[in-house]
Amino acid sequence: MFGLLAALVLNTANVGAADSPYLYKVLMARAAPGELLSLIELYTDRTPVYEASDGKPIILRHRQGDQWDLFLLFPMESFPAYYSREHMAGRDGAAAGSRISDEEFEREVAARVSWREELYVEGPPPDEVRAIADAGTFYHIEMFIALPGKYDLLLEQRHMENAYLGALDRPTNMIFTRVAGAAWDLFTLGVYRDLPHYAESANIPPDRADAAAKAAGFEGDDTIGTYMRELILYHKDTLLGRVR
Numbered sequence: 136m137f138g139l140l141a142a143l144v145l146n147t148a149n150v151g152a153a154d155s156p157y158l159y160k161v162l163m164a165r166a167a168p169g170e171l172l173s174l175i176e177l178y179t180d181r182t183p184v185y186e187a188s189d190g191k192p193i194i195l196r197h198r199q200g201d202q203w204d205l206f207l208l209f210p211m212e213s214f215p216a217y218y219s220r221e222h223m224a225g226r227d228g229a230a231a232g233s234r235i236s237d238e239e240f241e242r243e244v245a246a247r248v249s250w251r252e253e254l255y256v257e258g259p260p261p262d263e264v265r266a267i268a269d270a271g272t273f274y275h276i277e278m279f280i281a282l283p284g285k286y287d288l289l290l291e292q293r294h295m296e297n298a299y300l301g302a303l304d305r306p307t308n309m310i311f312t313r314v315a316g317a318a319w320d321l322f323t324l325g326v327y328r329d330l331p332h333y334a335e336s337a338n339i340p341p342d343r344a345d346a347a348a349k350a351a352g353f354e355g356d357d358t359i360g361t362y363m364r365e366l367i368l369y370h371k372d373t374l375l376g377r378v379r
């Protein structure tokens with residue numbers, strides 16, 4: 136049962152990376168056969184180290200979609216802050232109290248991972264991301280590679296779609312934009328109470344959906360997806376649960 140605060144949080148996630156840039160590292164990992172649960176345990180056991188330094192990551196577990204098993208979002212703030220002497224010393228101190236060193240931890244992870252991809256992105260501040268993520272149990276990630284010269288239009292389209300969703304009292308998406316790493320230009324993260332909440336959009340009357348789409352700048356509700364596909368080379372959708 137979600138209270139009024141959770142409902143408000145889920146319906147006001149309309150914040151893009153350009154509004155409050157904060158740096159994150161994204162790790163997408165596919166576990167070696169039979170190693171998924173031990174890989175999850177490695178990261179959850181590492182929580183005290185993360186909490187004592189940069190803040191613990193949000194860990195999402197694949198349900199349907201892309202080929203990886205885990206999606207981890209690590210807060211970094213910025214490259215200068217993350218790699219500052221003071222910050223690195225704080226991380227070293229936090230890791231010193233752990234049962235295994237940083238090097239041992241990375242070896243243990245590598246022994247359980249058959250594929251990985253890393254991406255550095257800017258997005259909303261971590262307190263906001265965590266509050267929104269904590270208010271749900273079901274997650275939807277859309278990842279995009281823009282066609283050449285279409286990145287700005289794609290980012291605008293993501294904000295337009297948030298305006299459309301907001302007008303329909305649907306949860307809007309947090310927007311994260313590429314800084315470095317893998318090829319993805321941006322991704323969005325939507326948070327829902329559960330699977331039925333995710334599917335509620337099917338019950339919206341067509342005339343209301345069409346009016347919301349036009350107010351957001353689209354030609355109509357039935358053109359939102361086709362317009363997006365004019366802007367992208369490639370994209371992936373993934374549905375996920377949460378590792379807590």
